[in-house]
Amino acid sequence: MPEPSFWSEDSIEDLLSSRAKIMGPGVWAAARPDERPVISFAGGLPDVASLPSEELLRATRNVLNRERREALQYGGTFGPQPLREAIAERSSHIEGIPLNAEHVIISSGAAHGIGIACEAIIDPGDTVLVESPTFPGSLRTIHSFGADVEAVPMDDQGIRVDLVEEKIQKASDEGKQAKLLYLIPTHQNPAGSTLPLERRERLLEIARDHRILLMEDDAYGELWLGDEPPPPSLFALSGGELAIKVATFSKIIATGLRLGWNLAPPAFINRMAALRYDMGSSPYLGRIVAEMIRSEDLDRHVNRLRTIYRGKLDRVCNALEEHCSDYVSYLRPDGGFFVWVKLREGLSALEVQRVANEKAVIIGAGPHFFADNNTTQHLRIAFSYTPIEEIEEGIHRLAEALSEVASTSTVK
Numbered sequence: 001m002p003e004p005s006f007w008s009e010d011s012i013e014d015l016l017s018s019r020a021k022i023m024g025p026g027v028w029a030a031a032r033p034d035e036r037p038v039i040s041f042a043g044g045l046p047d048v049a050s051l052p053s054e055e056l057l058r059a060t061r062n063v064l065n066r067e068r069r070e071a072l073q074y075g076g077t078f079g080p081q082p083l084r085e086a087i088a089e090r091s092s093h094i095e096g097i098p099l100n101a102e103h104v105i106i107s108s109g110a111a112h113g114i115g116i117a118c119e120a121i122i123d124p125g126d127t128v129l130v131e132s133p134t135f136p137g138s139l140r141t142i143h144s145f146g147a148d149v150e151a152v153p154m155d156d157q158g159i160r161v162d163l164v165e166e167k168i169q170k171a172s173d174e175g176k177q178a179k180l181l182y183l184i185p186t187h188q189n190p191a192g193s194t195l196p197l198e199r200r201e202r203l204l205e206i207a208r209d210h211r212i213l214l215m216e217d218d219a220y221g222e223l224w225l226g227d228e229p230p231p232p233s234l235f236a237l238s239g240g241e242l243a244i245k246v247a248t249f250s251k252i253i254a255t256g257l258r259l260g261w262n263l264a265p266p267a268f269i270n271r272m273a274a275l276r277y278d279m280g281s282s283p284y285l286g287r288i289v290a291e292m293i294r295s296e297d298l299d300r301h302v303n304r305l306r307t308i309y310r311g312k313l314d315r316v317c318n319a320l321e322e323h324c325s326d327y328v329s330y331l332r333p334d335g336g337f338f339v340w341v342k343l344r345e346g347l348s349a350l351e352v353q354r355v356a357n358e359k360a361v362i363i364g365a366g367p368h369f370f371a372d373n374n375t376t377q378h379l380r381i382a383f384s385y386t387p388i389e390e391i392e393e394g395i396h397r398l399a400e401a402l403s404e405v406a407s408t409s410t411v412k
């Protein structure tokens, strides 16, 4: 018999922090490509064929030739200054408000950007409002700080803003402070919805009246696929005052960079930086991406991505019409990576997910995305990663799974 190790899952328990105890030993992993030869609609991963290797190589060579020393030394906790400046300039155009480097902190991706914002704001017992459904990775982070999560339902247009004040009041009646509202107003994950301008404006009034900070996750904001860009961000509409906008290069360059940024009022940027002891996110990668922004390679790439994802979205919608219309309904999203598909009465999303998996089609099941028990029977089809030529076959197999589940369902 091998000796039991001195430090084991059980014996470390008394040493663990309350945060570690809240989370337990389960490790979070983003959806990964499956080992089997599957057709995957599972994760919000970018298209593989268009990953911009040439642009990254060119930028890397330029950076190492020109600023080798700065790129290969410690930067600061705010992140590499050239990237902060390049983002501020680019964001001034996108947001339509004047911004400078003081509005920017570089993160190691949006997941980290959400983490540093939560660290600066949330105490155990604070109430955090979230959309339901929402991105489970962020829910996990918010929970880890000991927050009480209050779910706000959504409809086809996004968060039910008319219910937000009610939820704030409920927290206050319970003697708690609702400090933060986390939402993905544009091309929501998983629901694909985009919050209309009037709801954004109403939300800002509520935020101002109740001194509640908005954490606006804009992971997909640049990837609009219709004719028009989405309405301005909450950050922009409030003149950069009332929201922390969390953004990322994961979806517009590559998830493997692990690089993103938060835009926020400088007072919050300072407090997020003050909590960092890691010397900031990579100066090397940051300067490479800054070079891609300055050369306008990034803007050209994002334009190309819009065409690619528009083509994939068309393919998914056409295939859904052709093969699945007896079983599902959905609204075509204006952008992002996801089609949120509502199942016909009596069909279980988990069951459809399981049967599709047997047919080597991987798909997200709606119930995994809910912050409360009010789950609905939806599937999340991530169309970004799937090679375009596999989409039709994947949706065809999904239709077979739907038909099989329907034939055993009690509601016909």
Ligand SMILES: Cc1ncc(COP(=O)(O)O)c(C=O)c1O
Pocket: 044, 108, 109, 110, 111, 112, 135, 137, 138, 184, 189, 217, 219, 247, 248, 249, 250, 255, 259, 260
């Ligand atoms: C809504 C949302 N926020 C944040 C993230 C995390 O992104 P990142 O890779 O930048 O950490 C994701 C990734 O899927 C996401 O969908």
